[in-house]
Amino acid sequence: MSISTSPALRLRGLQKTYANGVQALKGIDLEVNRGEFFGLLGPNGAGKSTTIGIVTSLINRSGGSIEVFGINTDEDLEGAKRLIGVVPQEININQFEPPLQIVAQQAGYYGIPWREARERAGECLRWMGLWDKRDTMSRSLSGGMKRRLMIARALVHGPRLLILDEPTAGVDIEIRRATWSLLKEINEAGTTIILTTHYLEEAEALCKKIAIIDDGRIVKDTDTRSLLRQLVTETFVLDPMQPLERAPALPDFVTRLREDGSFEVEIEKGVGLNKLFHALDNAHIQVSSMRNKTNRLEELFLGLVEESKGRAASAPQPNEVTS
Amino acid sequence: MTNPEATEDRNPTARNPMQTLRSVSDEQRSRLSEAWVGFATTVRREVHRVVRIWPQTLLPPVISTCLYFIIFGPVLGDRIGQMQGVTYLQYVTPGLIMMAVLTNSYQNVVSSFFGAKFQHHIEEVLVSPMSSQSILLGYAVGGVFRGLVIGAVVGLVALLFADLPIVHPTLTIAVAVLTSVAFAFGGFINAMVARNFDDITIVPTFVLTPLTMLGGVFYSVNLLAEPWQTLSYANPILYMVNAFRYGILGRSDMPIALAFGVLTLFIVGFYTAALWMLRRGIGIRS
Ligand SMILES: Nc1ncnc2c1ncn2[C@@H]1O[C@H](COP(=O)(O)OP(=O)(O)OP(=O)(O)O)[C@@H](O)[C@H]1O
Ligand SMILES: [Mg+2]
Numbered sequence: 001m002s003i004s005t006s007p008a009l010r011l012r013g014l015q016k017t018y019a020n021g022v023q024a025l026k027g028i029d030l031e032v033n034r035g036e037f038f039g040l041l042g043p044n045g046a047g048k049s050t051t052i053g054i055v056t057s058l059i060n061r062s063g064g065s066i067e068v069f070g071i072n073t074d075e076d077l078e079g080a081k082r083l084i085g086v087v088p089q090e091i092n093i094n095q096f097e098p099p100l101q102i103v104a105q106q107a108g109y110y111g112i113p114w115r116e117a118r119e120r121a122g123e124c125l126r127w128m129g130l131w132d133k134r135d136t137m138s139r140s141l142s143g144g145m146k147r148r149l150m151i152a153r154a155l156v157h158g159p160r161l162l163i164l165d166e167p168t169a170g171v172d173i174e175i176r177r178a179t180w181s182l183l184k185e186i187n188e189a190g191t192t193i194i195l196t197t198h199y200l201e202e203a204e205a206l207c208k209k210i211a212i213i214d215d216g217r218i219v220k221d222t223d224t225r226s227l228l229r230q231l232v233t234e235t236f237v238l239d240p241m242q243p244l245e246r247a248p249a250l251p252d253f254v255t256r257l258r259e260d261g262s263f264e265v266e267i268e269k270g271v272g273l274n275k276l277f278h279a280l281d282n283a284h285i286q287v288s289s290m291r292n293k294t295n296r297l298e299e300l301f302l303g304l305v306e307e308s309k310g311r312a313a314s315a316p317q318p319n320e321v322t323s
Numbered sequence: 324m325t326n327p328e329a330t331e332d333r334n335p336t337a338r339n340p341m342q343t344l345r346s347v348s349d350e351q352r353s354r355l356s357e358a359w360v361g362f363a364t365t366v367r368r369e370v371h372r373v374v375r376i377w378p379q380t381l382l383p384p385v386i387s388t389c390l391y392f393i394i395f396g397p398v399l400g401d402r403i404g405q406m407q408g409v410t411y412l413q414y415v416t417p418g419l420i421m422m423a424v425l426t427n428s429y430q431n432v433v434s435s436f437f438g439a440k441f442q443h444h445i446e447e448v449l450v451s452p453m454s455s456q457s458i459l460l461g462y463a464v465g466g467v468f469r470g471l472v473i474g475a476v477v478g479l480v481a482l483l484f485a486d487l488p489i490v491h492p493t494l495t496i497a498v499a500v501l502t503s504v505a506f507a508f509g510g511f512i513n514a515m516v517a518r519n520f521d522d523i524t525i526v527p528t529f530v531l532t533p534l535t536m537l538g539g540v541f542y543s544v545n546l547l548a549e550p551w552q553t554l555s556y557a558n559p560i561l562y563m564v565n566a567f568r569y570g571i572l573g574r575s576d577m578p579i580a581l582a583f584g585v586l587t588l589f590i591v592g593f594y595t596a597a598l599w600m601l602r603r604g605i606g607i608r609s
Binding site for chain 1: 339341344345361365376439444448608609
């Protein structure tokens with residue numbers, strides 16, 4: 001298939017069994033189109049990092065195939081590697097080297113001569129706001145700076161596909177927002193991005209497409225909008241003027257009392273909030289504030305994961321004796 | 324309160340690098356030139372590391388070897404007398420230099436590569452298109468650099484204490500380089516299989532040091548009784564030390580061609596094994 005039409009990433013039947021017998025991936029099929037901003041979501045231990053590790057050839061796969069912009073990694077691994085930039089989940093920089101050296105070296109590993117490598121490194125560091133720190137030993141950078149350094153390092157060779165494994169884990173909200181806008185700009189310049197995250201808010205803000213992975217399988221692969229449309233109910237938390245002693249009885253609404261005297265209300269999709277306010281009025285409950293209980297995606301996510309667990313539990317075991 | 328990191332955040336004039344940086348996949352570089360740049364980058368990094376932490380990498384071996392010179396020269400040398408027609412200090416000096424060269428070549432690659440595994444920045448090269456050969460040779464050159472720099476410094480200091488004629492200069496240098504290369508590859512293998520810090524000290528402590536000490540550095544094997552004399556010939560370091568001593572003093576316990584044969588064997592063997600392990604990802608890819 002030609003490089004101009006094939007998807008940025010195509011995984012077929014990806015499997016991984018670790019040496020200790022853990023079956024981390026049980027056949028992952030995934031297609032990420034070029035130019036897409038793609039979210040890979042899933043609970044701890046779902047297999048996100050394993051998938052990324054295999055795509056970036058840090059982990060040996062047990063089965064399946066990988067194509068990067070139409071290049072099969074079994075046929076031209078080096079060609080595929082040139083197209084990918086990766087920001088891993090764990091900090092993996094040499095703490096004793098300064099940022100400029102780290103990023104320029106990375107360019108060198110891709111065959112970019114030293115002088116140009118340093119120029120490119122400078123450009124990436126400036127963009128990441130790390131130029132002033134270019135000669136500081138990386139050990140003394142803050143956690144957020146180290147993450148940005150890893151992004152600069154991943155960009156220096158001009159990847160077509162940028163893969164980020166929880167790039168905003170443990171960074172404060174301001175830097176998270178800054179990182180978001182940066183990633184958006186990178187994506188708008190034409191780079192395909194795959195991102196894993198536990199912040200569903202992040203996926204909602206950035207990703208046009210989302211795949212949910214659980215227990216080594218893809219349980220959902222769709223665009224973010226239609227995923228959100230599947231939400232049946234939304235839960236709000238309401239703070240009454242006077243703390244309540246028991247959950248208020250509101251016709252047509254499910255309510256729950258919270259420990260602090262506030263309460264939760266589940267609202268079905270399509271039911272207007274006016275109806276809720278009306279019911280509150282009738283019950284003579286004065287409400288001072290109201291907020292979403294959880295991110296909407298989060299609820300959906302939990303539902304999907306529960307569902308897939310249920311399916312796995314009720315499925316017949318392959319070795320079960322049935323006679 | 325604003326976050327200082329966020330306020331000093333991005334330089335407003337900085338351009339989005341993805342709009343200006345050419346993708347390496349569009350570059351028309353030959354694979355050979357790419358491989359060369361990758362190798363050169365690795366060498367630069369390794370040399371830089373040795374120089375940056377010179378109080379750890381260069382200083383201690385120089386000090387300890389100089390202590391040997393003092394002990395076997397002014398302090399003890401006269402009492403021990405001559406060995407193979409030269410003063411004892413003259414006799415031991417080539418072996419001491421060799422010992423410094425081989426242990427440091429080995430040690431450098433072990434600590435650098437194991438450190439990269441331990442801190443996971445080995446992943447930087449593993450995700451890149453750099454070939455296993457460039458990686459291996461780059462690390463090895465770093466080890467050879469440290470081994471030879473120390474060898475040279477120690478050799479210069481030795482000239483202050485002992486009269487070293489350096490009978491065959493080219494051969495002397497060749498033996499030092501080849502030994503250094505062999506042990507750099509050896510260190511690479513050690514680092515690949517090592518899973519913790521203990522694993523990187525086992526070989527130097529229990530194999531390298533004893534073999535070196537018993538490898539004819541301090542005495543001629545001809546002085547040993549049987550079966551020790553014959554057993555000594557199974558020790559590869561004996562050949563390297565003797566060849567080096569031959570280069571400096573013109574004296575050897577064995578034919579020099581044999582020493583070169585042993586060196587070649589070790590270089591080829593270690594290189595092949597290290598490359599195979601690296602390609603398989605042993606100890607670095609799960
Ligand atoms: N090196 C390894 N050896 C053995 N098992 C492993 C290894 N790495 C991961 N696993 C197992 O494989 C499964 C998937 O792990 P993985 O790191 O891919 O999850 P993840 O989705 O990235 O999780 P998280 O959100 O916590 O990062 C887990 O059960 C994990 O324990
Ligand atoms: Mg992970």
